[in-house]
Amino acid sequence: MSDSSDSELSTEGGAARSLEQHIRQLRQQIPPSVRLIAVTKTFPAAAVRAAYAAEIRDFGESKVQEAAVKQAELSDLADITWHLIGHLQTNKVRKAVQQFDWIHSVDSLKLAEKLDQAAGELHRRPSCCLQVKLADDPSKYGFDLETLIAALPQLDQLTHLRIVGLMTILPYGLSETAQRKIFERARQLAEEINQRGFSQLQIEHLSMGMSGDFAVAIAAGATMIRLGTALFGRRDTSL
Numbered sequence: 417m418s419d420s421s422d423s424e425l426s427t428e429g430g431a432a433r434s435l436e437q438h439i440r441q442l443r444q445q446i447p448p449s450v451r452l453i454a455v456t457k458t459f460p461a462a463a464v465r466a467a468y469a470a471e472i473r474d475f476g477e478s479k480v481q482e483a484a485v486k487q488a489e490l491s492d493l494a495d496i497t498w499h500l501i502g503h504l505q506t507n508k509v510r511k512a513v514q515q516f517d518w519i520h521s522v523d524s525l526k527l528a529e530k531l532d533q534a535a536g537e538l539h540r541r542p543s544c545c546l547q548v549k550l551a552d553d554p555s556k557y558g559f560d561l562e563t564l565i566a567a568l569p570q571l572d573q574l575t576h577l578r579i580v581g582l583m584t585i586l587p588y589g590l591s592e593t594a595q596r597k598i599f600e601r602a603r604q605l606a607e608e609i610n611q612r613g614f615s616q617l618q619i620e621h622l623s624m625g626m627s628g629d630f631a632v633a634i635a636a637g638a639t640m641i642r643l644g645t646a647l648f649g650r651r652d653t654s655l
């Protein structure tokens with residue numbers, strides 16, 4: 417082995433170890449009851465391994481295909497829980513059901529019905545969050561509040577899905593006060609849904625909070641936060 421490849425290897429090992437340490441430190445600042453989902457979209461399998469070494473077991477990906485490549489590389493890490501957090505096209509529903517334990521981005525009744533059908537056929541029962549849009553932000557997917565309320569009785573009939581959460585994404589650039597209001601609205605909505613006494617549908621999880629707003633989300637009752645940048649640094653946005 418040449419000197420140069422030797423030093424390259426040790427540099428890489430050092431970077432992975434310092435990433436692991438950084439992730440451990442951040443995890444320690446988050447209440448243990450809050451589930452930390454490490455969002456690894458655009459980052460390589462090595463980033464997953466570093467977070468795994470820091471005892472993270474929940475990983476989030478935005479795209480079914482990108483996740484498939486990483487999951488194949490990481491098949492030795494058998495106890496990872498994979499979360500789909502990005503918009504899902506109906507033609508990728510079967511793959512999503514096969515590859516993911518959680519789907520946070522259920523954003524229409526039609527998608528929920530397709531997921532339910534695929535889950536039944538594949539003998540899977542993914543945990544799901546209903547993605548709801550609680551702020552004016554035309555760029556984001558999600559149920560409108562009224563559409564969601566109207567769809568609840570039908571969503572309650574989907575026996576192959578465990579619909580147990582609400583997910584929301586805030587627009588950029590809100591004040592902390594505005595952020596808090598929206599996150600609290602999500603928590604309130606969960607309580608309202610639960611008071612309706614549906615036979616299956618019971619909201620136990622609030623998937624809310626990203627790198628820029630997770631502290632506010634936790635204070636408002638988030639049970640799952642989805643962190644990318646805060647753990648792994650900035651993504652190459654050209655990807």
Ligand SMILES: *Cc1c(COP(=O)(O)O)cnc(C)c1O
Pocket residue numbers: 455457478501502585626627628642643644645646
């Ligand atoms: C990318 C992404 C995240 C992570 O965003 P950061 O700001 O990097 O923490 C969380 N949730 C969803 C839905 C995302 O697409």
